[in-house]
Amino acid sequence: MRIDLNLPSLAVTVVTAAAAQGQWPVTDWLPAKIPFLTAVGLYYALTKPWPVAVTALVWAGALTDALGGLPLFCTLSYLLAVYWAVRVMQRVFLDATLSRGMLLVAGAAAGQTLWMRLWAGSYEPLLAWQTLAALGASAQAGLLAGFVVFALCGRMDRLSGMIRPVKENDGILWAETDC
């Protein structure tokens, strides 16, 4: 019987990302948490078949909410919406390269900040300086998280043989070449 390495890999990655995200301090030069969990969820969304990807998103969203003091379905619902958008975009141009992953996580992180502020009943108007600064900081943090997660997870997946380093060709995506 073949063991599916995705399960231990997912568990370790998600828990490590949650711990790293919680430990990362909010500083003056980067006034936002680094969204490692969102990045992990989106990495799985781009590279794995749908049951694995959705499970990863559910766990990432639940951990973000549980450890961030938010209602349990706040981040989860947002990540599932992003997943749907990713699947649509994947048919057109999106693949799991490092640069596109970074941009995707940056955009998703900014949207997530806005979404969380709406859930938390933020007092600031949407077009206030503070809100725009928060979105900018979240996008920067997302770039960093995307770089770390897509680089590390991609390497780990290739080393463990879960993804063959096949370039997209004839419309075949990495998600479909998952073994």
Add this chain to the structure above:
Amino acid sequence: MKQSKMWVWLLVLSLGALLFLNGAVRDFAREAVYPFDNACAWFDRTVGVRARALRVRAGLAARNATLERDVARLRVVAAEAESLEAEVCRLRALLDFPPPASCRWLAAPVLARGGTTAVWQSLRLGKGSLHGVRKGDPVLVPEGLVGRVTDVSRHTSEVMLITDPNSRVACELEVAGEGVGVVRGILFGGGARPASEPGLTLLYVVDPLRLRFLAREFEPAPRTRVATSGLGQTFPKGITVGYVLESRLEPNGLAREAVVMPAVDMASLHEVFILSARRAHAD
């Protein structure tokens, strides 16, 4: 095919747990990252402290001389404090003031700040229900009040800081002078900056606290000490909360509002004390 089925089952189970075991999922999440958090705190305590000590080694000799002078001065202060303590004890006995014997101190390391989202002003501490921590327990440091415990798992507890917009603390001003009486108010955590302060401001800067519903006729002097009044039943009386910066009439003109700077620097906390009530069954 079999593996795909397994993942679908896992997904269904995960969603089921989220739907029906809300509180347990939160506890499980905190317990899952607890070893990592604890390892980071341990690393900071052992390796981080030594690394920082090595970095400042060059200035240690000069600092040592300064500290020796300080120790000599503090010995004098301590002697004075001892005599004052004796006087306080005598006066308390006269007033039949009950000592806080029903409480105990519990030192706890700070594991993380702001959770994973930094939406709320919160801390995660490395002590939980296993150590006797309960929801609502006050959290302090020698400088003053930090906040109160809002959630507890076996090994960890979440603390809502007094700087959180949702925090409310019953407070009073330490006012010297005759005929003033006790001036009490409710301390609100920092929140949105007022619209009268436009412009770009950095995020997560702690806004000053607001002490509201003070008597309108009394204008407190800057640096007046603000302490807990004990009327809210959550915090014991007399814990320092902060110092008044300025005061003004509230917009409705019925009461006065003071801007208060917290006594504790929340960003530099490494260890805190939880004031835990003694319970017969827990002890």
